[in-house]
Amino acid sequence: MKNIQNVAIRLGFSICLLALCPITSAIAQDSAAGRGSFTRSQPTGWIDYRPAGTESQVPVQFQLPASRFSYQKIAKPNMPDSFEVYDVTFPSPIKTPHPLNNTVHCEYFLTTSPEAATAEKRPGVIVLHILGGDFPLARAFCSYLAQRGVATLFVKMPYYGPRRDPNSRVRMIQEGDPEQTVRGMRQAVLDVRRAAGWLAAQPEVDAEQLGIMGISLGGIVSALTASVEPRFDKAALLLAGGDFSQFPFDHPELAPLKKKWEAMGYDETKLIRLLKTVDPVTYAANLKGRKVIMLNARYDEIIPPPCTEALWQAAGKPPIEWWPTGHITAGLYMFQALDRVGTFFGETGSGDGS
DSSP states (O other): OHHHHHHHHHHHHHHHHTTHHHHHHHHHHHHHHHTSOOOOOOOOEEEEEETTTTGGGOGGGGGGOEEEEEEEEEEEEOTTTTTEEEEEEOSSSOSSOOOGGGGGEEEEEEEEEEHHOOOEEEEEEEEOEEEEEEEEOHHHHHHHHHTTOOEEEEEEOOGGGGOOOOOOOSSSSTOOOHHHHHHHHHHHHHHHHHHHHHTTTTTTTTEEEEEEEETTHHHHHHHHHHHHTEEEEEEEEESSSOOGGGGGGOHHHHHHHHHHHTTTOHHHHHHHHHHHGGHHHHHGGGGTTTTEEEEEEEEEEEHHHHHHHHHHHHHHOOOOOEESSSTTTTGGGGHHHHHEEEHHHHHHSSSOOO
């Protein structure tokens, strides 16, 4: 079974990457050569971040006050003629004990096609990666969306990629430490909110057409962030869900983790109460009336379908598609997902994506 899953993953990813090979390969080579790191000490520019007028309605732990922050934006070399990709960094609104984690790292994708050059403004979309921290899939979606005329910002979440201290075991989603998981999720939301402010300020982006998408963990964080960030007009949630109370806490494989939780003073009830503060279902009612699509696996073994259905119900039953796969084998449908997401974010008007 594991071999079948691995084949499905490789096949699905290969379909995505093959279609976008010149772009993703160039980025991979650039990163491997170490050119993704920042050497400039002076900022490229400054962003005056102002929250939306409804900020007082945002849950306190996710509120982001007005601020002015610097950023760096450096073009990646050796990109195809029709593309520009930039490394972008700016300070996280959250300061942690780990300095590397306190800088948000992003990649900004733009097409330089004649059609895009003549367009007055284009939609902007933030893309979030999977739990494992593999970036090629997120980059494939960024590249595809950019081809469709969408300005796309790939945001690396806390403790991933260049934000991870090699000498530290701290992670955004920390097994055995629910308090760190909540801190990591909160920082991810605030980082993405600041990233949305950066994206909206770009001269080629229509600030009224901002969207967000993510896969698996990225989908969960996308749902959570879209629920508390009124700037996001659209959200595409892939292999995502919520309602952590449905987590199989009695599963035998969780016994070692349960001991750690109990040592921290958390029984199942207290743990669910804590995790509810970062559960997208808690806030998903705010998505009602906005344009949302959900793409999910009918036999998902990682995000159980009841968790997906809970998020779907809480968000007002937006358009949803079910693939006849599990979480891992959903890689077989990634090309279909590219097309679906590209159409969704590329269209204008008041349609709901159905």
